[in-house]
Amino acid sequence: MKKILIALGMFCGIEPWLMAQPKEDRNAIKQMCGCYEVKFNFAETFAFPKDASTYKPSAQYHEKALEWVQIVEESPRKIVLQHILIVGDTGIVKHWRQDWIYENREFLQYNGFEDWQKIILPKSQVRGQWAQKVYQVDDSPRYEGTGSWIHKDGRHYWESTAYAPLPRREFTKRNDYNLLKRRNRHEITHYGWLHEQDNDKIIRDTKGNDYVLAQEKGIDTYTKVDDNRCALAQKWWKENQELWTKIRRKWDSELAQNQYIKLKKRVDDKPLFMHLFALKNTATQDEINRLIDTFFEVRKSQQQ
Template identity: 55%
Template structure:
């Protein structure tokens, strides 16, 4: 027979464990949401090593140093899901809808990039994702890009999340490179005293139809987000207020496709036009039926 003291000890231990879990989750949420706001961003990429079969003809990617002003808008905030939309502010008159990141707590549904325009659906084990957050990164048209589940770490004054996930070629390389077809991204999101950093150590892979990978080259990425006053990003805030209904319709349509929990295969272009081009041309008051129709044309 179990004594009352043992039962009480077990209850206290469970209560402390639950309390620690909730405190940890709140720390995670604070870190994730701190990435919202107005930022001056420096994007830095350089190819570090290469392993081509023919080193005489191989041309490495050029080193990139670019800067931008970016508004990161919080568009969904629930205990288990945080959604943030990035907007590039080229000028007060020119705002470009950039990438989007969703954070889901203990998520078990994942779309893993395969190659080309195909993503494989994966069901994750509940035990494997306990206490973890999935980061789902989407392209400018809200189609999938890459996803991964990992634990936020808060130790020795550092707050970061690290993960490895396959992704399509980055936009900076899509029109310049065709000698590899998968970018294996090692991503670290670290919160800093002045904002946050997105650090990357990536593999450029050649993946064949059997799923075999050959390493072509590696690159280092280091994107520095420095927080500035929100007033510098007023143009982005206004643009989102005018256009958010349109893009909610787009997100909702994609969600119905993701909720099928099936592999996703997309067309790169329809009538010689990319999906983002068609969506960017729409007016803010475009009906959902129209955006649904456009997206459906790209789903195989």
């Protein structure tokens, strides 16, 4: 039956890989593109400290921003979306990136100590699913999860669970936990899309034992506005996309060949994103490679 359907698809001018992937899935991912007014909202819901008398929960977090999201790479099994923040009237921040890969089996799992371990899932476990691989502002890894897009009862959403480093809103303020277990839901809505989170703040020791310190709720709403409002971000990306293509190329190479990586938080008292943001958009591939190399504390390839 499958061969008949593929042959029929080719006869009708439909690529076989499109038949294997529900069109609704790709449409849902692409609907996250555009210009958005974003509201970021987080609140700690429960806490389980061993010493309640000294525990200080995070204050509620509320921020607003204008954000541009666009496709920077697309192939039969992959869609890459880049987020760019507009700060004030003229400020631009290259923000997070999300890669969507169909039936992906290889994942980098965060372990809690600035280190990531590659794991490989069986084909049966990812059949029909899309992996979302999220990268930090410097294009280093952040978290990766897999799940099925659900299109039912007028809703279009995707869910997964993944381990991640502390969020940027907390990593300079908190050191009483070292791992965030993220339960993510992306849902396409009438106003744009919603990123909903139910997270555990975890203390993991060096033996791999976990203790849930607290839980939090996150609601990030992306409300679609006219693309012209993000013209500044679009212009910035056109001028800088070649630089970030080179940076992405370096990371892709490292993550493909290494089974385990551990990164330094700072070099010359500055995090990686500050070094990268200071580069001219004419920086060479060798210059970028050398810079990123300085942030690797440990690499373990398949051959080691």
